[in-house]
Amino acid sequence: MTQLKIYDFMGIRKYAVVLSVLLLGLSVWSLSSQGLVLGLDFSGGTQIEVGYEQPADVSELREKLEDAGFENPVVVHFGSDTDVLIRLQGEPDEKIAEQIVQVLQSEGQSIDLRRVDFVGPQIGEELREDGGLGMLTALVVVMFYVAIRFQLKFSIGAVLALTHDVIITLGIFSLARLEFDLTVLAAVLAVVGYSLNDTIVVSDRIRENFRKIRKASPVEVINESLSQTLWRTINTSVTTMLVLLALFFIGGELIHNFAIALMIGVGIGTYSSIYVAATVMLALNVDREDLIEAVEGELVDDLP
Amino acid sequence: MLNKFPLWKNLLILCVVSFGFIYSAPNFYPADAAVQISGQSGSMVIDESVLAKVESALNEANIEHFSGEADGESALVRITDKKLQLRAKDVIQAEMGGDYIVALNLAPTTPEWLSSLGGTPMKLGLDLSGGVHFLLEVDLDSAVIVRLEGDLQDIKASLREERVRYRSFDLKGTQIVGQFRDIEQVTKAKSIIRTNYRDLQIQSIPGQNPLSMVLNLSDVASSLLEDNALKQNLTSLRNRVNELGVSEPLVSRQGKNRIVVELPGIQDTAEAKRIIGKTANLEFRLESQGKGGERFAFRNPRGQGPDAMLEKKAVITGENVTDARASFDENGRPQVNITLDSKGGWQMGHATRDNIGRRLGVLFIEYKTKLEKSVDEYGEMVIAPVAFVEKHIISLATVQAQLGKQFRITGLDGQRESSELALLLRAGALAAPMYIVEERTIGPSLGADNIEMGIKSVTFGMAFVLLFMVVIYRAFGLAANVALVMNLLLLVAFMSLLGATLTLPGIAGIVLTVGMAVDANVLIFSRIREERKSGATVQSAISAGYDRAFVSILDANITTLIVALILFIIGSGPVQGFAVTLSIGILTSMFTSIVMTRGLVNAVVGGRKIEKLWI
Numbered sequence: 003m004t005q006l007k008i009y010d011f012m013g014i015r016k017y018a019v020v021l022s023v024l025l026l027g028l029s030v031w032s033l034s035s036q037g038l039v040l041g042l043d044f045s046g047g048t049q050i051e052v053g054y055e056q057p058a059d060v061s062e063l064r065e066k067l068e069d070a071g072f073e074n075p076v077v078v079h080f081g082s083d084t085d086v087l088i089r090l091q092g093e094p095d096e097k098i099a100e101q102i103v104q105v106l107q108s109e110g111q112s113i114d115l116r117r118v119d120f121v122g123p124q125i126g127e128e129l130r131e132d133g134g135l136g137m138l139t140a141l142v143v144v145m146f147y148v149a150i151r152f153q154l155k156f157s158i159g160a161v162l163a164l165t166h167d168v169i170i171t172l173g174i175f176s177l178a179r180l181e182f183d184l185t186v187l188a189a190v191l192a193v194v195g196y197s198l199n200d201t202i203v204v205s206d207r208i209r210e211n212f213r214k215i216r217k218a219s220p221v222e223v224i225n226e227s228l229s230q231t232l233w234r235t236i237n238t239s240v241t242t243m244l245v246l247l248a249l250f251f252i253g254g255e256l257i258h259n260f261a262i263a264l265m266i267g268v269g270i271g272t273y274s275s276i277y278v279a280a281t282v283m284l285a286l287n288v289d290r291e292d293l294i295e296a297v298e299g300e301l302v303d304d305l306p
Numbered sequence: 307m308l309n310k311f312p313l314w315k316n317l318l319i320l321c322v323v324s325f326g327f328i329y330s331a332p333n334f335y336p337a338d339a340a341v342q343i344s345g346q347s348g349s350m351v352i353d354e355s356v357l358a359k360v361e362s363a364l365n366e367a368n369i370e371h372f373s374g375e376a377d378g379e380s381a382l383v384r385i386t387d388k389k390l391q392l393r394a395k396d397v398i399q400a401e402m403g404g405d406y407i408v409a410l411n412l413a414p415t416t417p418e419w420l421s422s423l424g425g426t427p428m429k430l431g432l433d434l435s436g437g438v439h440f441l442l443e444v445d446l447d448s449a450v451i452v453r454l455e456g457d458l459q460d461i462k463a464s465l466r467e468e469r470v471r472y473r474s475f476d477l478k479g480t481q482i483v484g485q486f487r488d489i490e491q492v493t494k495a496k497s498i499i500r501t502n503y504r505d506l507q508i509q510s511i512p513g514q515n516p517l518s519m520v521l522n523l524s525d526v527a528s529s530l531l532e533d534n535a536l537k538q539n540l541t542s543l544r545n546r547v548n549e550l551g552v553s554e555p556l557v558s559r560q561g562k563n564r565i566v567v568e569l570p571g572i573q574d575t576a577e578a579k580r581i582i583g584k585t586a587n588l589e590f591r592l593e594s595q596g597k598g599g600e601r602f603a604f605r606n607p608r609g610q611g612p613d614a615m616l617e618k619k620a621v622i623t624g625e626n627v628t629d630a631r632a633s634f635d636e637n638g639r640p641q642v643n644i645t646l647d648s649k650g651g652w653q654m655g656h657a658t659r660d661n662i663g664r665r666l667g668v669l670f671i672e673y674k675t676k677l678e679k680s681v682d683e684y685g686e687m688v689i690a691p692v693a694f695v696e697k698h699i700i701s702l703a704t705v706q707a708q709l710g711k712q713f714r715i716t717g718l719d720g721q722r723e724s725s726e727l728a729l730l731l732r733a734g735a736l737a738a739p740m741y742i743v744e745e746r747t748i749g750p751s752l753g754a755d756n757i758e759m760g761i762k763s764v765t766f767g768m769a770f771v772l773l774f775m776v777v778i779y780r781a782f783g784l785a786a787n788v789a790l791v792m793n794l795l796l797l798v799a800f801m802s803l804l805g806a807t808l809t810l811p812g813i814a815g816i817v818l819t820v821g822m823a824v825d826a827n828v829l830i831f832s833r834i835r836e837e838r839k840s841g842a843t844v845q846s847a848i849s850a851g852y853d854r855a856f857v858s859i860l861d862a863n864i865t866t867l868i869v870a871l872i873l874f875i876i877g878s879g880p881v882q883g884f885a886v887t888l889s890i891g892i893l894t895s896m897f898t899s900i901v902m903t904r905g906l907v908n909a910v911v912g913g914r915k916i917e918k919l920w921i
Contacts, residue, residue: 006839051752053751114749114751115747115749116748116749116751116752117746117747117748117749117752118745118746118747119745119746119747120744120746121743121744121745122443122741122742122743122744124443124743125441125744132876133876135876136872136873136875136876136877139872139876140869140872140873143868143872144865144868144869147864147865147868148865151861184877184881185811185814185881185884187881188811188873188877188881188884188885191869191872191873192818192869192873192884192888194869195865195869195870196822198862198865198866198869199822199825199862199863199865199866202858202861202862202865203829203858203862206857206858206861230836231832233832233835234828234829234832237774237828237832238822238824238825238828238829240774241770241771241774241775241821241822241824241825241828242818242821242822242825243821244767244770244771244774244821245763245767245768245770245771245817245818245820246767246817246818246821247767247770248763248764248766248767248770248817249763249767249814249817249818252759252762252763252766253759253760253813253814253817254755254756254759254760254810256433256810257810257811257814260811260814261814264818
């Protein structure tokens with residue numbers, strides 16, 4: 003039986019810190035300077051999706067709508083060049099969709115009204131507040147759970163890793179000017195769940211090894227734990243990525259950004275569960291002593 | 307050592323597997339396109355004779371149909387060709403006339419033995435079935451104002467009766483403000499109001515002018531009023547929605563002052579919006595004589611001039627209307643025949659008895675919103691909806707005789723207007739105006755596309771993962787794959803049984819569950835490999851792998867469950883759908899990936915002495 007290869011993950015943790023700080027800095031800069039491109043769910047307004055039989059010329063349609071008196075209509079292709087999405091910030095008149103269809107239909111092409119969304123500004127504002135609140139609640143509850151199940155230093159490590167993942171995922175959405183809507187919010191919360199999953203599994207192994215391996219430095223224990231869980235981390239990321247790729251390519255335009263957010267999140271989450279959580283724990287001087295109390299209090303853990 | 311499951315565990319697995327198969331099965335029978343016929347009022351009997359009429363109309367139009375059924379309350383006919391469903395509806399509506407509600411429907415084809423076990427297919431969310439979703443906000447302040455307006459008139463009258471002199475009594479916002487000339491009158495007025503108007507609170511503000519009096523509605527009274535207003539609006543909306551002929555509409559309260567309306571499968575969205583979105587009321591007011599009164603414009607300024615003065619006080623409002631039907635008068639002009647309730651009839655009779663020869667106006671009140679830009683206290687530009695009311699006179703006619711419970715409105719613009727007005731009157735007045743704050747319309751073609759793409763991505767995602775697991779974990783990968791497929795069946799079974807609604811984000815949740823459900827098996831198998839590497843025997847490696855991985859799996863899944871729960875609490879419609887599938891998926895996957903794979907592994911290799919593990 004060959005012995006498991008131990009990788010020196012923590013040896014390069016200084017570079018990881020630099021990388022994370024860079025990514026975080028860039029994300030925070032982008033989020034504070036240009037913010038997120040808020041989707042209709044959060045910004046409010048009216049959005050209409052129409053399907054043409056032939057490929058549609060977007061700029062021509064825009065001119066047509068402007069001529070018809072609509073102010074600053076945003077007209078883009080949606081998914082394919084026969085699908086067009088029209089966004090208006092104007093008054094949520096109940097007739098607006100009918101009017102637009104009339105304007106577009108005057109060309110003589112037959113069009114299919116696929117979707118009309120109107121979200122009032124107060125709803126958008128409420129959703130923004132609820133979304134932020136939900137994110138914070140999730141982080142606080144998770145911190146408590148991990149602090150109880152493990153130990154405070156683990157909990158700080160896990161929550162910092164989660165915050166790291168969320169900020170960078172949002173930052174990439176802001177940098178790439180991708181639209182942030184309700185489904186993306188759900189994806190970011192799912193990223194929290196996923197990344198947490200990873201971090202917990204790694205932390206669990208670190209805890210176990212601290213108790214088992216008596217004569218080793220914390221860095222050695224963490225390196226061994228990370229090496230032991232490495233294949234599991236990679237395999238789970240791969241299976242999740244596989245289904246996300248299926249969603250991205252086949253799932254349709256409405257969950258495109260959902261899939262993107264999750265793919266970014268799963269990537270960052272895998273990285274953070276190896277580097278961020280463990281580095282934070284080391285920075286907090288995690289040691290065997292931290293877990294001795296826990297060992298006595300949690301004998302239950304060793305039973306199936 | 308050997309790995310064996312006790313009999314009860316194997317039986318448990320067997321039970322869960324059969325549960326999964328039975329309750330997910332109804333989803334694999336595609337629904338039939340159907341048309342449902344019911345009556346405008348509950349007293350109408352929809353029996354075999356109605357069904358026969360419907361079927362012969364369909365035969366005449368060459369629309370193939372089958373297994374028609376009628377149960378006295380409604381009839382259902384299934385249409386062979388889905389594309390003809392819409393035409394079938396029109397054909398039936400034309401044949402049956404306006405007294406019947408004809409609605410498009412999707413009839414489940416669940417076999418009888420399955421339905422007798424309680425099996426039903428999953429409900430499809432609006433983003434999959436197509437339809438309209440509205441979120442309406444009820445303006446409760448204006449219900450309070452209407453109430454206070456009434457109180458104000460009554461107070462003035464009773465003060466006059468008791469000979470209490472006041473300088474003025476007015477409504478300011480949601481408060482009634484009175485001004486007096488001397489303290490004695492104030493005291494008298496206060497005692498009258500305290501005894502006769504218990505719902506009103508007299509405010510005492512320190513340093514307030516002793517000669518003025520501020521009244522507002524007590525908290526108890528106003529919350530009761532608001533509650534009633536919302537309930538009445540709900541009822542009115544339900545009535546209106548029923549008029550639209552939708553097979554499974556949803557009208558429900560959300561929070562303190564909002565109402566959700568969901569109309570699945572609606573094809574003519576413009577019509578739905580016109581009826582739901584229109585928030586209107588009627589007031590019958592006498593034309594004012596000389597001084598006092600309000601000036602209103604005509605809705606159709608033809609012949610009668612641009613505007614007219616009406617009295618401030620309404621004789622009756624739309625609330626008193628019990629029935630309204632559009633018809634034509636002797637000259638073929640459109641009219642609406644109105645029936646009032648007894649209170650309304652009495653008030654109408656009382657008001658018109660002494661006023662024959664005067665003109666009675668019908669005031670049509672519409673509540674609308676527009677977006678207005680303004681600058682807030684921080685100097686930022688904000689766009690906020692501003693509610694406004696439009697009041698127009700739709701008819702002003704001379705009272706020819708004392709009016710009673712039944713009379714008619716003439717002078718309407720056309721048949722469309724008369725039938726719309728009749729519908730709005732019949733569906734009931736709103737106790738407080740409502741504004742649309744969110745609206746989503748999903749066309750039927752998009753819904754069908756979403757289902758197709760959803761099924762495709764589940765299939766492909768699943769296939770990738772199945773392949774990956776076999777490549778990496780070989781025989782054990784197969785066990786994990788059986789568990790994964792079973793997990794999907796169980797997820798569908800639970801969602802069907804709980805009556806959960808499947809939405810597009812819900813499908814995304816299923817796909818994600820597929821990807822993440824194997825995590826538990828990856829953990830277990832990696833652990834078994836490790837144990838083998840460190841020299842454990844086959845059987846003890848299996849046992850230790852499952853046992854040691856269990857704690858990690860439990861912790862990881864509980865934390866994910868916490869996140870899903872939070873998602874459910876803060877999220878609205880589609881996000882909740884995602885949270886529900888994710889939560890159920892976590893629970894079912896714990897069972898399938900731990901208990902079920904262990905059962906499989908035990909059955910195949912657990913009872914034998916083997917040297918090599920194919921993992």
